[in-house]
Amino acid sequence: MKKLLIILGYIAAILALVLAVTPLFKIAYIPSILALIFGIPALVTSKGQQTGKRAIQLVFLMTIIALALTTYKAVFTESEVGNTEQLEQKEDQLEEESIDELEGLDLDEIDNE
């Protein structure tokens, strides 16, 4: 039972850490909470025993790092648009091409039909 809890805690903590460094960092809260849910009973059951204590401490350490990183990013990251220079160039180029295509169009004739 304790082994299973430690393994699940490990998986959740690693997932939290990986997610915390990606743009989907807000989702890292879910595996972080899961890691704590698995870690706490593992810690309680291993009281007085030496085996597996290091592993549980590592789970907690990873979870705390993931939580700290996620919270920091959630507070300080502002959503900014990336480089749009290429898009703007394409827009200008397309507008020029479109005007050439529409050159023969007589709007009054079409609207009055």
Next chain:
Amino acid sequence: MIKDCIFGIINVSIIVITTKRITMKFLISTLIILSSFFSLAQNKTIAAGEKLTYSASYNMNGILNELAEVTMQTSEVKTSKSTLLKLKCTAVTYSNWDSFFKIRDLYESYVSPKTLTPFLYNRDIYEGGYKKFMKYKFNHKTRTVASLKRKTRRDGTEWEEKKSVKIGGSTRDLVTTLYHIRNLDIHKASIGDSQSFTVLFDNKESVVSIKYLSKETINTAIGKKECYKLSISINNSNVLKGNNDNLLWLTADANKIPVYAKFKIAVGNGELKIKSATGLKH
């Protein structure tokens, strides 16, 4: 006697046929007048110089992740003979997403400023390495669209496909349809009313249905707004999932700005929230 009877029957049948023909003609002409009325509905909502900015988010287990900025912009474009209205929609991912899944989408349509009839449509998309360009040139007299598709192969070389697509009298492109929805007289509609539009997308015509669900007051970045709540569905398509899960809120004023949208796609739920609105007509 028999001759008179036969003549009588023939006369009656001629009268019936003539009456039928007149009725048919009347019906057909009414339909033509009505359809031309709808297709040439006057633009009372959209003006050049309008810019609407949105933030698109992906919803995962209730946690919203901001993905991209979407803008809807209008401007005036002049050719030697006429002045057209350019409707432009762009979607650009936020910088933290660029290294993972970069999106640079551009959709634009050149329409008549009076009636919002489309003449030229361009779609240039870049989505995580996938590139595609589509161009539709509408010919409303022959009811055809000259379509051009340009795609990039994996080795970087390009290929083109030119096609002529037959369209219906009221078929529009995606961008024009979005603006056309804003131009509808929703204030005259009652709750539960629905309307269908034919949209040309990927050289295929699809029917999009809009249903007026209710009036709601919602909080937005541009203030508390009374809105028309509409549901959108695409017939015979699996792009949008669910029933009444794809919703659009348009302000219940003369501008009918789309302030909020919720949509359900194959990979989850998304949201579109307004950030700013400038250059409005009213």
